[in-house]
Amino acid sequence: MDISIRISGEAGQGLVAVGNLLVGAAAAAGLQVFSGKSYMSRIRGGLNWCDLRFADHELFGLNERQYLLLALNETALEILREHTAPDAVILLDGKAERPPVLTVDFTGLAKQSGGTDIMGNTVAAGTIWGMLKYPLEFLENFLRQEFAGRDEIIAKNLACAAAGYQKGLTLPTNLTAPQPVHAPTSVTTGAAMIGLAAATSGVKFVTAYPMTPGTATLTWLAAHSERYGMVVEQAEDEIAAVNMVCGAVYTGVPAMTTTSGGGFALMAEGLALAGMMELPIFILVAQRPGPATGMPTRTAQEDLKFAINAGHGEFLRIVYAPGTHRQCYDLTRIALETAHRFQVPALMLTDQYLQDAEKNIVMPSAEYQPIDRGLVDGEPETYVRYADSPDGISPRAIPGHGVAVVVDSDEHDEAGHLTEDFAARIRQQEKRLRKNTGLLESFIMPEVYGADEADIALVCWGSTYGACREYVDAMNAAGAGKFAMIHFSQVWPLPGDRLKPLLERPRRLVVVENNFAGQFRSLLREVGISREMSGVNRYDGLSITAEYLAAEVKL
Amino acid sequence: MIDIKNADTQPSWCPGCGNYAILKVLKEVLATGAIDLSKLVLVSGIGQAAKMPHNIPVSVFNGLHGRALPAATGIKIANHELEVAIFSGDGDMYGEGGNHFLHNLRRNIGVKIFVHNNQVYGLTKGQASPTSDIGFVTPIQIHGQKLQPINPLAIAIVEECSFVARSFSGEPEHLKQMMLAAFAHRDGMALVDILQPCVSFNRTNTFKWYKDRVKPIPADHDCHNKMAALELALRWGDEIPIGIFYKGTRKSYEADNEVLAKGTLVGNYAKQ
Numbered sequence: 001m002d003i004s005i006r007i008s009g010e011a012g013q014g015l016v017a018v019g020n021l022l023v024g025a026a027a028a029a030g031l032q033v034f035s036g037k038s039y040m041s042r043i044r045g046g047l048n049w050c051d052l053r054f055a056d057h058e059l060f061g062l063n064e065r066q067y068l069l070l071a072l073n074e075t076a077l078e079i080l081r082e083h084t085a086p087d088a089v090i091l092l093d094g095k096a097e098r099p100p101v102l103t104v105d106f107t108g109l110a111k112q113s114g115g116t117d118i119m120g121n122t123v124a125a126g127t128i129w130g131m132l133k134y135p136l137e138f139l140e141n142f143l144r145q146e147f148a149g150r151d152e153i154i155a156k157n158l159a160c161a162a163a164g165y166q167k168g169l170t171l172p173t174n175l176t177a178p179q180p181v182h183a184p185t186s187v188t189t190g191a192a193m194i195g196l197a198a199a200t201s202g203v204k205f206v207t208a209y210p211m212t213p214g215t216a217t218l219t220w221l222a223a224h225s226e227r228y229g230m231v232v233e234q235a236e237d238e239i240a241a242v243n244m245v246c247g248a249v250y251t252g253v254p255a256m257t258t259t260s261g262g263g264f265a266l267m268a269e270g271l272a273l274a275g276m277m278e279l280p281i282f283i284l285v286a287q288r289p290g291p292a293t294g295m296p297t298r299t300a301q302e303d304l305k306f307a308i309n310a311g312h313g314e315f316l317r318i319v320y321a322p323g324t325h326r327q328c329y330d331l332t333r334i335a336l337e338t339a340h341r342f343q344v345p346a347l348m349l350t351d352q353y354l355q356d357a358e359k360n361i362v363m364p365s366a367e368y369q370p371i372d373r374g375l376v377d378g379e380p381e382t383y384v385r386y387a388d389s390p391d392g393i394s395p396r397a398i399p400g401h402g403v404a405v406v407v408d409s410d411e412h413d414e415a416g417h418l419t420e421d422f423a424a425r426i427r428q429q430e431k432r433l434r435k436n437t438g439l440l441e442s443f444i445m446p447e448v449y450g451a452d453e454a455d456i457a458l459v460c461w462g463s464t465y466g467a468c469r470e471y472v473d474a475m476n477a478a479g480a481g482k483f484a485m486i487h488f489s490q491v492w493p494l495p496g497d498r499l500k501p502l503l504e505r506p507r508r509l510v511v512v513e514n515n516f517a518g519q520f521r522s523l524l525r526e527v528g529i530s531r532e533m534s535g536v537n538r539y540d541g542l543s544i545t546a547e548y549l550a551a552e553v554k555l
Numbered sequence: 556m557i558d559i560k561n562a563d564t565q566p567s568w569c570p571g572c573g574n575y576a577i578l579k580v581l582k583e584v585l586a587t588g589a590i591d592l593s594k595l596v597l598v599s600g601i602g603q604a605a606k607m608p609h610n611i612p613v614s615v616f617n618g619l620h621g622r623a624l625p626a627a628t629g630i631k632i633a634n635h636e637l638e639v640a641i642f643s644g645d646g647d648m649y650g651e652g653g654n655h656f657l658h659n660l661r662r663n664i665g666v667k668i669f670v671h672n673n674q675v676y677g678l679t680k681g682q683a684s685p686t687s688d689i690g691f692v693t694p695i696q697i698h699g700q701k702l703q704p705i706n707p708l709a710i711a712i713v714e715e716c717s718f719v720a721r722s723f724s725g726e727p728e729h730l731k732q733m734m735l736a737a738f739a740h741r742d743g744m745a746l747v748d749i750l751q752p753c754v755s756f757n758r759t760n761t762f763k764w765y766k767d768r769v770k771p772i773p774a775d776h777d778c779h780n781k782m783a784a785l786e787l788a789l790r791w792g793d794e795i796p797i798g799i800f801y802k803g804t805r806k807s808y809e810a811d812n813e814v815l816a817k818g819t820l821v822g823n824y825a826k827q
Contacts, residue, residue, distance in 0.1 A: 202824060204633070204820040204821075204823075204824065205632055207629075225814060226813060229814055229817065229823055229826065230814065230820075231632050231812060231814050231815065231820060235625070236654055236655065236657070237654060239655075240622075240624075240625040240628075240654070240655055240658070241625075243619065243622040243625035244625045244628050244629035245629060246626055246629060247616065247618075247625065247626035247628060247629025247630040247631075247632075247633070249633075250616055250626075250629075251596075251629070251630045251634045251637070252633060252634070252821040252824070253633045253820045253824060255629065255633070269619055273619050273622075368826075370824055370825065373824075398821065399596045399614035400614070400637045400821075402593070404612060404615070406609075406614065406615040406617075407615065407616055407617070408615070409617060409618050409619050410617065416615065417609050418617065
């Protein structure tokens with residue numbers, strides 16, 4: 001059993017505050033929670049919303065249709081009303097009665113309760129909490145925690161929450177709310193999980209030019225920079241960011257940058273530099289719809305082929321695409337470790353949806369456990385940076401520690417000095433590209449979820465994990481056939497020979513992607529998956545949901 | 556296979572190039588023992604000047620065109636105990652790297668920037684550079700350069716760069732003193748703009764042209780006087796001042812950073 005709630009209004013009205021209060025209280029109460037934001041690229045006005053979902057089973061995604069819509073203004077009511085479930089309850093901020101919409105004067109109630117205008121948000125959260133008939137103490141405790149140390153503010157908020165709660169209890173609704181199940185009480189975002197994993201894995205230098213939706217991770221890292229001993233520097237542009245990261249990695253510290261498609265486009269040359277110098281840099285590309293500025297605050301999976309092909313010349317890179325909050329954490333560490341082991345750049349593809357999505361999880365370790373950087377000391381007389389080797393991996397020393405370390409963006413000899421010698425060129429190019437064998441061996445095979453010998457398998461990558469998993473569960477539970485999900489959390493390089501048996505087995509394959517062109521489907525073709533595959537593609541700027549799949553997958 | 560190895564003679568500059576003189580002076584400076592070579596990293600972008608680090612047997616990061624400064628910044632932040640020196644040209648530093656030049660002046664990070672400024676593009680064979688004078692005729696600027704030249708020293712002074720100097724490849728002793736002073740400077744960014752002739756592509760600003768015009772800054776110049784420094788920096792033409800123009804008093808990036816106060820990032824890697 002689960003319930004979906006949409007809090008909507010214009011930017012600046014505090015709808016995120018209402019959402020945060022409810023998510024905090026619900027997680028504290030032991031409910032399973034999932035929440036996502038959908039907002040316009042503006043600071044004031046427009047139409048924004050925040051979706052909340054509470055359940056008695058683990059949640060991995062959002063719902064398309066809502067059972068409770070809170071509209072903080074008329075625009076929200078008009079536009080979003082038709083997207084609610086048929087018997088949804090609609091709650092409007094206002095004084096005038098207008099059935100069947102329920103109206104509550106949140107600001108008025110806040111003032112009556114001794115609060116300020118802004119505490120209308122607390123009244124609204126209290127009202128919804130009352131409508132769901134959850135114990136008030138969880139909301140109260142969360143307010144005490146949020147405003148800890150500010151007793152007067154706490155007292156006023158508690159009064160406002162109680163007033164809203166009493167109002168909510170009296171409203172005539174047919175809502176049935178899921179009961180708490182002792183679910184994990186920590187709530188986090190995809191963006192924060194990437195930050196935590198980077199900080200605990202030993203990333204010491206972070207630099208980026210702010211760009212939505214990558215900035216959420218940058219902000220997390222800045223907030224935790226002193227705790228983990230990281231320097232976080234705002235770059236003048238993305239070109240500077242990637243080149244600074246290259247300099248820092250050369251010097252021996254794991255380093256990363258965060259961006260989105262447009263910023264990543266500016267990093268293409270620097271990515272090629274990391275390829276040539278064999279520097280294990282880490283780039284988070286949080287995708288949004290393009291091309292160009294596109295839809296800055298919306299979600300998409302449009303930069304897969306770009307990430308795999310960005311940069312001039314031929315060089316290796318590894319590309320990960322987490323599908324869950326836990327994967328955001330695990331894969332960030334794996335990306336850094338693998339990049340350092342093979343001395344290649346690593347990219348991680350997320351998107352606005354996953355960056356901002358909030359979920360309650362069992363928190364992974366926050367303890368500092370730096371990765372093995374794979375460094376050598378080197379002998380001063382004999383050390384060369386790019387010594388040839390059977391697996392293509394050369395001993396990596398760092399400057400200032402006993403040996404001279406020479407690296408060059410030009411083609412170079414084993415010592416790192418630029419050369420135009422054709423034989424040296426062939427040796428170095430072969431040495432660099434030979435590492436692909438090891439990279440393919442380190443490939444993380446896709447997660448197969450659901451029925452064995454499936455009639456229909458949904459192939460997906462990155463953030464569509466939740467929607468596909470929920471769809472598979474629903475279809476299997478309904479006895480609609482045997483459904484499975486094959487989710488890729490690593491999308492490059494792809495070992496076609498190992499994937500083939502897995503992808504040949506299901507009777508039908510449907511590749512689910514948040515893009516128009518079916519980029520992953522095309523990549524599978526490129527690595528030798530020649531069987532028939534159909535696609536479900538969404539490219540309106542919103543995330544794929546299980547309900548969307550139910551409507552779009554042809555049975 | 557064609558064996559080109561023996562054709563690859565070092566260095567790769569034209570006979571008479573100002574780079575030879577600058578390289579000779581750099582070697583003299585490094586031979587003084589004033590700089591710990593085991594802690595020295597030479598950083599460059601792309602261009603004729605950018606090939607310089609390959610002639611010195613120390614750690615070298617020869618990166619992308621225009622991007623020497625961000626790479627050097629990353630190196631210095633990762634290990635601020637390293638001595639990080641950039642060798643760059645006017646196109647590399649002020650053109651392609653112009654945005655980084657501007658913003659790293661703001662950062663005042665403690666790297667030394669030596670710009671071989673010959674007022675022309677050498678590696679791409681003779682187009683105008685950001686410091687080419689108005690009227691400078693090239694195969695691209697066929698009616699003469701019409702864009703206002705960059706004044707790197709004035710920009711650096713305005714942005715409170717902590718060490719701003721100019722020298723000339725034809726005054727080796729002066730250049731040596733400027734380099735030593737820049738390396739000795741401890742509190743933030745040091746910029747030394749080094750005028751040099753390009754014998755192949757700049758027939759206007761020749762060795763003699765510079766030699767006739769450069770004039771040491773008077774000994775009584777107060778290098779903490781910003782307006783006086785700016786006034787000197789705006790002089791160009793019949794008389795070109797060389798010497799130390801300005802010393803700012805801002806803290807360096809690394810001295811002003813809360814995390815770096817606890818030691819170098821690379822040194823603290825094992826710790827939290």
